[in-house]
Amino acid sequence: xxxxxxxxxHLIKTRGQQVTLRCSSQSGHNTVSWYQQALGxxxxxxxxxxxxxxxGRGNFPPRFSGLQFPNYSSELNVNALELxxxxxxxxxxxxxxxTDTQYFGPGTRLTVL
Amino acid sequence: xxxxxxxxxxxxxxxxxxxxxxxxxxxxNFRSLLWYKQEKKAPTFLFMLTSSGIEKKSGRLSxxxxxxxxxxxxxxxxxxxxxxxxxLCAVERLGRAQKLVFGQGTRLTINP
Numbered sequence: 001x002x003x004x005x006x007x008x009x010h011l012i013k014t015r016g017q018q019v020t021l022r023c024s025s026q027s028g029h030n031t032v033s034w035y036q037q038a039l040g041x042x043x044x045x046x047x048x049x050x051x052x053x054x055x056g057r058g059n060f061p062p063r064f065s066g067l068q069f070p071n072y073s074s075e076l077n078v079n080a081l082e083l084x085x086x087x088x089x090x091x092x093x094x095x096x097x098x099t100d101t102q103y104f105g106p107g108t109r110l111t112v113l
Numbered sequence: 114x115x116x117x118x119x120x121x122x123x124x125x126x127x128x129x130x131x132x133x134x135x136x137x138x139x140x141x142n143f144r145s146l147l148w149y150k151q152e153k154k155a156p157t158f159l160f161m162l163t164s165s166g167i168e169k170k171s172g173r174l175s176x177x178x179x180x181x182x183x184x185x186x187x188x189x190x191x192x193x194x195x196x197x198x199x200x201l202c203a204v205e206r207l208g209r210a211q212k213l214v215f216g217q218g219t220r221l222t223i224n225p
Binding site for chain 2: 004015031033035040041042043044045047048050055056058059088094101102103104105106107109
């Protein structure tokens with residue numbers, strides 16, 4: 001149990017729609033990263049938020065955006081969904097304390113039809 | 114461009130066998146290498162390696178980093194069916210964001 005939760009577990013959307021995925025940490029870590037994992041691939045870094053500011057981004061277009069809230073929960077928003085956006089979306093908190101490890105949530109499986 | 118390559122991509126062995134999974138990387142500003150196990154959804158942390166030549170062990174699993182060869186191996190001895198999973202290797206880059214660059218994973222299947 002990592003203490004990182006995500007919602008929803010899975011959802012189905014159609015091309016052109018918009019989606020919001022959510023992530024929260026029981027321990028309130030102030031750094032959250034989002035990753036996209038397509039079928040059969042390793043996760044790819046989307047972006048990271050630290051104290052409510054984006055402080056790093058991977059090779060994803062601007063229609064992928066995010067928010068981090070004062071309670072350190074986070075959202076990933078994707079506009080104008082495309083078929084290739086179908087993937088498992090993972091959020092992760094980085095524990096730079098005792099374990100110095102990145103812990104992942106269970107993920108949200110997004111299917112775009 | 115940063116790259117992490119794992120081999121083999123898929124491996125099928127019998128229970129009790131020993132397996133070695135490989136990971137090689139070309140990443141600028143290397144900070145650490147991590148191994149994760151992914152069974153259904155969330156990757157679960159196995160090891161973090163920062164220093165070359167120092168083996169980390171946890172039960173039947175062990176891992177070592179070779180910074181000269183830019184590679185790491187993950188060993189699993191006396192495999193069990195519960196070890197069946199995808200094993201992911203990731204490299205953390207130094208920088209403002211704690212970005213992990215992942216390999217494509219090795220799918221390990223342990224047959225009884």
